[in-house]
Amino acid sequence: MNMENASLEYAKKLDAQDVLYKYREEFYTKENGIYLDGNSLGLMSKRSEASLLEIVEAWKQHGIDGWTEGEHPWFYLSEKLGEKMAPLVGAFSDEIIVTASTTGNLHQLVATFYQPKEEKTKILADTITFPSDIYALKSQLRLKGFDPEEHLVRVESRDGHTLSEEDIIAAMDNTISVIVLSSILYRSGQILDMKRLTTEAHKRGIIIGFDLCHSIGSIPHELSEWGVDFAFWCTYKHLNGGPGSVGALYVNRKHFGKVPGLAGWFSSKKENQFDMDHELVPEEHAGAYQIGTPHVLSMAPLIGALEMFTEAGITRIREKSLKLTSYMMKLFEQELSTYGFIMRNPLEENRRGGHLFIEHPEAARICKALKANGIIPDFRAPNGIRLAPVALYNTFEDVWKTVQVLKQIMDEEQYKKFENKRGVVA
Numbered sequence: 001m002n003m004e005n006a007s008l009e010y011a012k013k014l015d016a017q018d019v020l021y022k023y024r025e026e027f028y029t030k031e032n033g034i035y036l037d038g039n040s041l042g043l044m045s046k047r048s049e050a051s052l053l054e055i056v057e058a059w060k061q062h063g064i065d066g067w068t069e070g071e072h073p074w075f076y077l078s079e080k081l082g083e084k085m086a087p088l089v090g091a092f093s094d095e096i097i098v099t100a101s102t103t104g105n106l107h108q109l110v111a112t113f114y115q116p117k118e119e120k121t122k123i124l125a126d127t128i129t130f131p132s133d134i135y136a137l138k139s140q141l142r143l144k145g146f147d148p149e150e151h152l153v154r155v156e157s158r159d160g161h162t163l164s165e166e167d168i169i170a171a172m173d174n175t176i177s178v179i180v181l182s183s184i185l186y187r188s189g190q191i192l193d194m195k196r197l198t199t200e201a202h203k204r205g206i207i208i209g210f211d212l213c214h215s216i217g218s219i220p221h222e223l224s225e226w227g228v229d230f231a232f233w234c235t236y237k238h239l240n241g242g243p244g245s246v247g248a249l250y251v252n253r254k255h256f257g258k259v260p261g262l263a264g265w266f267s268s269k270k271e272n273q274f275d276m277d278h279e280l281v282p283e284e285h286a287g288a289y290q291i292g293t294p295h296v297l298s299m300a301p302l303i304g305a306l307e308m309f310t311e312a313g314i315t316r317i318r319e320k321s322l323k324l325t326s327y328m329m330k331l332f333e334q335e336l337s338t339y340g341f342i343m344r345n346p347l348e349e350n351r352r353g354g355h356l357f358i359e360h361p362e363a364a365r366i367c368k369a370l371k372a373n374g375i376i377p378d379f380r381a382p383n384g385i386r387l388a389p390v391a392l393y394n395t396f397e398d399v400w401k402t403v404q405v406l407k408q409i410m411d412e413e414q415y416k417k418f419e420n421k422r423g424v425v426a
Ligand SMILES: *Cc1c(COP(=O)(O)O)cnc(C)c1O
Pocket: 101, 102, 103, 104, 130, 132, 133, 182, 186, 211, 213, 214, 234, 247
């Protein structure tokens, strides 16, 4: 990039060419603030607010009848929202259900698919994944009477930030029963080659599932085509469903008819559920993986949020996201190369997710200084800064300003006014 391209005018030109620019208006952004933490908690949109209020109104108007009446009958909402998510993950509508939380869904799926037999008794994961996933896998092993120390195999990272598909494949030996990996690693933002890993797992008779928390709403997937066995994700990051919004899961059609590991009355075929029979007849699709009454109020904002994904399309969202992160990387190179920042996210487009991951010894207090300047980053201990310019509500001007402010923070040593320690959440 030359000097001219590092100008504010150039950023504005990119915004003027952006076909998704209009969606920014749909979100509650701050006048003089820049929100770059959409990979932890997406911003609230006006459509989410409206759909939340609609559900609240339905409760007010219909009481118990809200389950089957009103514009969004609650009894069918988990399935309806699953249909809306299908294009985002490349699945058939009936392979998805909106239910529970990420970790709860991981428990449900492993309780179902981890069926240790003969020498196949181990679960394969990795050493740099999100801790909740490891806690869940260890407890599932214990529940089946295995020692996690021996039966949870974790692939090491060579550089502490990324995983090599070769190393993962090499670990797929005949003792592995199930593999659980992230589609995009939560720190470095590396995309794993899900298609290749699925093919290799299946060659060895291993079931494979992915945690899509950081890829849902950020990159396209082809879960059905790749033959992925199961997947699960949250909806409060790139999908903007709001704090604690209900998660989702995917089960490949070839597994329909299995009895869920953790059953409840919402696992029932819908038409049988209110027969109240003690013999469960599970739903024939992903709906079988529900347990109890859906958290309707925590699904409501998704109705509005997902509409925008349907309209904008995940392909266009991914195109813009790559442009935003490429632009930010170039500006970092040009403006901030002498300040000790190290870019840890993959540089290649096909391996880079929706956020950048940058390390700096003063990261904790640089994040505090950014916040004092109205820019919201995401700190990851001990020294990582995640910056997520989100396609639906961030602009190229946001990216440009962020780099300018960061340069000023470094030049003026503004970060020294703060303690180099993390806060409770980020
Ligand atoms: C955010 C995130 C989670 C969160 O799990 P919850 O059960 O929704 O709290 C799990 N795994 C990964 C990879 C995440 O990024």
